[in-house]
Amino acid sequence: MLDVAALIVGAGPAGAVAALNLAPSRPVLLIERRPEAPPRIGESLPPAARRLLADMGLWDRFLAEGHAPCYGNRAVWGSETPAVTDFLRDPDGHGWHLDRARFDAWLRCVAEMRGAELLAPASVSTIARDGDAWAVLLDTPTGPRPVRARLVIDAGGRAAPVARLLGARAVADDRLVAGWVYGVDRAPRHAMTYVEAVEDGFWYTAPLPGRRRVLAFHTDADLASARVAADRGALIAHARRTRGLSDELAAADFVPDAPAAAFTAAHGARLDPCAGPGWLAAGDAAVRFDPIASQGLLNAMFTGLAAAEAADRMLDGETAAIDEYTETVRGIFDAYRRHRALYYAEERRWPEAPFWRRRQ
Numbered sequence: 001m002l003d004v005a006a007l008i009v010g011a012g013p014a015g016a017v018a019a020l021n022l023a024p025s026r027p028v029l030l031i032e033r034r035p036e037a038p039p040r041i042g043e044s045l046p047p048a049a050r051r052l053l054a055d056m057g058l059w060d061r062f063l064a065e066g067h068a069p070c071y072g073n074r075a076v077w078g079s080e081t082p083a084v085t086d087f088l089r090d091p092d093g094h095g096w097h098l099d100r101a102r103f104d105a106w107l108r109c110v111a112e113m114r115g116a117e118l119l120a121p122a123s124v125s126t127i128a129r130d131g132d133a134w135a136v137l138l139d140t141p142t143g144p145r146p147v148r149a150r151l152v153i154d155a156g157g158r159a160a161p162v163a164r165l166l167g168a169r170a171v172a173d174d175r176l177v178a179g180w181v182y183g184v185d186r187a188p189r190h191a192m193t194y195v196e197a198v199e200d201g202f203w204y205t206a207p208l209p210g211r212r213r214v215l216a217f218h219t220d221a222d223l224a225s226a227r228v229a230a231d232r233g234a235l236i237a238h239a240r241r242t243r244g245l246s247d248e249l250a251a252a253d254f255v256p257d258a259p260a261a262a263f264t265a266a267h268g269a270r271l272d273p274c275a276g277p278g279w280l281a282a283g284d285a286a287v288r289f290d291p292i293a294s295q296g297l298l299n300a301m302f303t304g305l306a307a308a309e310a311a312d313r314m315l316d317g318e319t320a321a322i323d324e325y326t327e328t329v330r331g332i333f334d335a336y337r338r339h340r341a342l343y344y345a346e347e348r349r350w351p352e353a354p355f356w357r358r359r360q
Contacts, residue, residue, distance in 0.1 A: 004029045006311055007136060007149035008116075009124055009162050013297060014283025015155030016107035017304030021056060022311055023115035029147060030111055031138065032120040036101075041180050041216060041264065042297050043100045043208055044070060044193060047092035049298050056305065058110065065106055068209045069191050070095040073294075076196040076244045078346040084192075097191065098297075099209045119145075127152070127165055134278060151315055152279045153307050160285040163271055168281070170269045173337070174358065176290055178266040179229030180216035181236065182208075183256035195292070196245045199350045200225035203245050204291065205254075213254050215239060218266055218291060220355055232261040266291055268340065270333045275310070275322045282307035287333045290340055299332065 004027045008015045011032035019030040045067075053059045071094050072086035087094045112118050125139040134152055138145040154162035160170065185207055193206045201219030208214060217235055219225040228234040236256055240246050267290065274286040283300035286307075306328055313321035344359040351357065 001146045001148055002029065003027075003148045004117075005149070005315055006151045006153060007031070007134070007147055008153045008155055010155035010157060010283070010285065011108050011111070011118065011120065012104055012155060012157060012283060012300065013107055014285070014300040014304035014307070015153065016104070016111045017056070017301050018153050018155060018282055018308045018311070019111035019116040020107065020114045021305055021308035023111060025312065026315065028111075028116040029149070030108075030116045030118045031122040031124075032108075032118070033123040035120050036105070041100075041178060041214065041262065041266075042291070043098045043214055044206060044294060044297070045096045045098060046294060046298055047087055047090045047095045049095070049301070050092045052298070052301055052305070061106075061110070065102070066209065067099060067103065068097040068207065070097045070193060070206070071191050073193045073195065075194070077202075077343075078197070078348065080244075082244065094191075097193075097206050097208050099212075124162055124165070127162060129278070132278075150278070151311050153311060154279065154281040154285045155283045155304065155307075157284045158265060158269075158288060160271055160281055162279065163274075163281045163285060166276065166279060168271050168273055168276075170288075171272050172267050172269040174267045174290070175221040176218055176265070176267040177221045177226055177229060177263065178216050178218045178291065179231075179235050179261045179263045180214055181232055181256045181258040181261050183213055183215065183254055183258065185211050185213045186253035186255060187251070189252050193294075194245070194248050196242060197347045197349070198242055199353045199355070201229075201355050202292065203239065203242060205245065205248060207252070213252065215249070215254070215256065216291075220358070221265075223354060225355075230261060230263040232256070232258065235261050268293075268333075268336065270329070273326060274329045275326050277319075277322065278314075280307045280310055280314075280322075280325060286329050287336075289336055292343060293336055293340055295336065299336075303329065303332070 126137045136147045204216045282303040310321045310325035
């Protein structure tokens with residue numbers, strides 16, 4: 001049986017960041033149900049990520065990865081006239097448009113370099129308390145594998161697989177979903193994110209490294225427009241009919257090349273509770289953001305670091321670390337909800353449309 005100080009479930013940004021910060025001082029097993037980092041929506045890092053990466057000793061290595069700069073955002077929101085927010089005066093400089101799969105794989109690699117053991121594919125089959133530790137049975141391609149872990153960090157994304165087994169539940173604040181496709185920009189232009197509100201939701205598009213682009217549509221799961229978001233042909237046709245967005249895509253000579261639209265839940269939510277004796281949740285497992293906040297990836301990294309620090313204290317017997325971590329996550333979610341409400345309140349052009357009426 002493998003005996004570790006911490007078992008981290010999920011090797012996305014939150015789990016990998018927790019592992020790379022905890023592994024230098026503790027035996028860590030990091031598991032992931034997918035053998036390779038998959039394509040994900042959420043390709044932007046804001047300028048504030050610079051400080052977080054520097055604090056973890058990753059800044060120079062991140063720059064060497066060669067991700068594309070993001071110099072600001074253009075938004076058609078609350079008005080037909082695009083508004084531009086640039087990063088010229090931001091003390092942290094510009095943000096980044098990422099090759100997300102490569103970024104996630106890089107964080108996993110750093111975690112291993114710092115001493116974490118990575119097991120993929122693997123998932124938790126059963127978990128039970130065993131004295132002052134957890135008895136965990138992992139499901140792997142070679143058969144069941146028992147692990148004894150003093151502490152477990154659930155960084156398994158929206159599914160929160162361990163936290164749910166332990167009785168935690170997600171509290172969602174709406175029914176937002178997203179459909180998206182990738183493609184190529186044959187005439188790349190500027191390095192800015194573009195957002196446009198429409199009657200049944202909002203659009204997001206951004207250039208990516210390698211002359212790539214993501215195009216995403218957000219709406220509510222119970223609206224007819226959700227079928228558009230989930231269907232590649234309908235999504236692209238809808239984008240071509242959206243005035244400002246169609247101009248943006250035409251100027252970049254965007255050509256979708258994904259065979260199908262990806263589709264996922266995109267609503268904000270918090271886990272209740274997000275921590276307990278011997279366990280913590282981080283990233284989307286703990287708190288999830290509406291993509292309009294543009295904070296999901298930064299939050300995953302921040303809570304991964306905070307979870308590593310809290311876990312280290314918990315392993316030293318500091319019981320107060322649980323409550324303090326819970327308060328940190330609650331504060332993040334409360335601030336997000338305030339800012340989200342203010343941003344949605346700026347859009348008043350369709351007061352009777354269900355999507356916008358729900359958000360006023």
